[in-house]
Amino acid sequence: MNEILYKLYNGDYDPEQEPDEEWQNISQRLLELGGKIQDTMGLAFLDQWSNVQVEANDWRCCRCYQAGFCLGARLMLDVLTPS
Numbered sequence: 001m002n003e004i005l006y007k008l009y010n011g012d013y014d015p016e017q018e019p020d021e022e023w024q025n026i027s028q029r030l031l032e033l034g035g036k037i038q039d040t041m042g043l044a045f046l047d048q049w050s051n052v053q054v055e056a057n058d059w060r061c062c063r064c065y066q067a068g069f070c071l072g073a074r075l076m077l078d079v080l081t082p083s
Contacts, residue, residue, distance in 0.1 A: 015065070034046060034050075037049070
């Protein structure tokens with residue numbers, strides 16, 4: 001069986017790559033800004049804001065995954081459909 005199909009079937013496929021330097025820079029900026037938000041608005045506000053950000057990112061990642069899967073299926077159908 002194709003390794004990727006096996007990983008998908010077992011829920012072991014992780015589409016994310018290892019963090020690169022660009023992601024590390026972005027993460028560092030987020031931490032710095034989070035500290036400023038906490039200093040200005042307080043920890044309770046920062047926690048609430050962070051929780052909503054996590055929900056939004058989870059929703060968006062799921063939608064991107066679904067759209068990518070559908071695009072892949074459409075590409076395969078297009079290639080396999082005689083013109």
